[in-house]
Amino acid sequence: MAKKKTVFTCQKCGYESPKWMGKCPSCNSWNSMVEEIKNPPVISSSRTSFSSSSMPKSINNIKSGEYERLDTGIMELNRVVGGGIVRGSITLISGAPGIGKSTLLLQTASNIAEKYGKVLYVSGEESEEQIKMRGDRLETSADNLFIVSETNLDRIEEHIEKNKPVFVVIDSIQTLFKESISSAPGSVSQVRETSNDIMRIGKENNISFFIVAHITKQGELAGPRVLEHMVDTVLSFEGERTEEFRILRTVKNRFGTTSEIGVFEMIENGLREILNPSQVFLEEREAQKEGSVVIGIMEGKRPILVEIQALVSQTKAVIPRRTVVGMDVPRLNLILAVLEKKLRIPFYNCDVYVNVVGGLKIDGTFADLGLAIALVSSARSKEILLDNFLAIGEVGLTGEVRPVSYCGRIVNEAEKMGFKNIIVPYRNKEKINAEKINVIGITSLKEVLNKVF
Structure with a gap:
């Protein structure tokens, strides 16, 4: 009998080593090396011949067309995945525990079952009775929605071959295992092999898969990075x-x-979709508040208005505190440096707190101008004079206000929401035709502060 070969595998990145190491040389993670049995590769006695379907073809001879998609019955989910779930695609969804992943997928599975046929919901973390209790709360009662509590991937494949569903939910990938692999469920080897099999099953049978994945304390996907590369969509x-x-x-x-x-x-x-996020994010807003400014951003093709709040308070600490929720700290430090250098407003002896209301994460430079105005308003304890005020623009290192893309769409959304005074970069104002609202074009921070205070 051949001796079993063992290797030490990093549970963060999948790096393999013949001996144990305290620190992974690939991802620099500590105490992540776990001993696993290395299965010998299966070598075929004959050379595999290529089929005609795998032969190279000229790109001009390959047919193209739109993918057939499944309507999830949830407009917000359809928007995010590009108009519906593509048949035969593999989608990976991650999130913190208790955030609502299973709730969203159970609602989606029920909607697809009512429209397209059989749907299989595989849970490795809950029993059928627990899922049924959640289904009763969510009022999901589709006859074609089948539930199974199983972690053995070979048995799951048998269920799929027997029931022939159009859509399968796996909750979660870290609970699945293959009997041919000796390592524990959730290990790098198990996640890699089970993901390969799921991808094979989906592509061969044209079945759409939704896979739930756990995350680490740092908010990253748990397991090997190859999992993200294998799937078609990551949410x-x-x-x-x-x-x-x-x-x-x-x-x-x-x-x-x-x-x-x-x-x-x-x-x-359950989860209720918000079709007009701007209205929801601004529901509790009170006008003319110190340190509060409404900004406009673009998320894909959708303009969203959101309130940004800043609090500046003096401190005697050697190192002032910089706390940001919903934005990048480096972007805040850049705006503070520009305000100190160009407007002579001291922040070196102040704690600065910034919050984006509603839990939205802002990327890009759309919020620069609004953040600068909110910081100055709080630092000087002054309210903004303009009524129904909104700011859009990027702030440069020399204090200039630079144009942003899709400014016209944001202005149109602001007009629908009842805003009357909108400050935009001057180059953007030249392309905006607005008669019912006051669009103010500015070129520098000094100019905008003279208009709002």
Whole structure:
């Protein structure tokens, strides 16, 4: 009998070593090396011949066309994945525990079962009775929705071959295992092999898969990075369990854009989609508040208005505190440096707190101008004089206000929401035709502060 060969595998990145090491040389993670049995590769006695379908073809001879998509019955989810779930695609969704991943997928599975046929929901973390209890709360009663509690991938494949579903949910990939692999469920080897089999099953049978994945304390996907490369779409479900709103964001999408977001609200009967996020984010806003400014941003093709708040307070600490929720700290430090250098406003002896209301994460430079105005308003303890005020623009290192893309769409959204005074970069104003609202074009921070205070 051949001696079993063991290797030490990093559970963070999949790096293999013949001996144990305290620190992984690939990803620099400590105490992540776990001993696993290395299965010998199966070598075929005869050379594999290529089929005609795998032969290279000229790109001009390959047929192309639109993918057939499944309507999930949830408009926000359809928007994020590019118009619906592509048949035969593999979608990976991750998020913090309790954020609502299973709730969203159970609602999606029920909607697809009512429209297209059999749907299989595979849970490795809950029993059939627990899923049924959640289904009763969500009022999901589709006859074609089948539930099974199973972690053995070979048995799951048998269920798929027997029932022939059009859509399969795996909750979660870290609980699955193959009997031919000796390592524990959730290990790098198990996740890699089970993902390969799921991809094979989906592509061969034209079945769409939704896979739930755990995340680490740092908010990253647990397991090998190859998992993200294998799937067609990667979704991230963000938000706080103590707050109502949830943000569904696309990280990777082979069949659509990665810049769209979906907004949901967690209620007693499950997740409710928010079709007008701007109205929701501004519901509790009170006009003319010190340190508060409404800004406009673009998420994909959708303009969103959101309130940004800043609090500046003097401190005697040697190193002032910089706390930001919903924005990047380096961007805040850049704006503070410009205000100190160009406007002579001291922040070196002040704690600065910034919050984006509603839990939205802002990327890009759309919020620069609004953040600068909010910081100056709080530092000087002055309210903004303009009524129904909104700011859009990027701030440069020399204090100039630079144009942003899609400014016209944001202005149109602001007009619908009742804003009357909108400050935009001067170069953007030249392309905007607005008669019912006051669009103010500016070129520098000094100019804008003279108009709002």
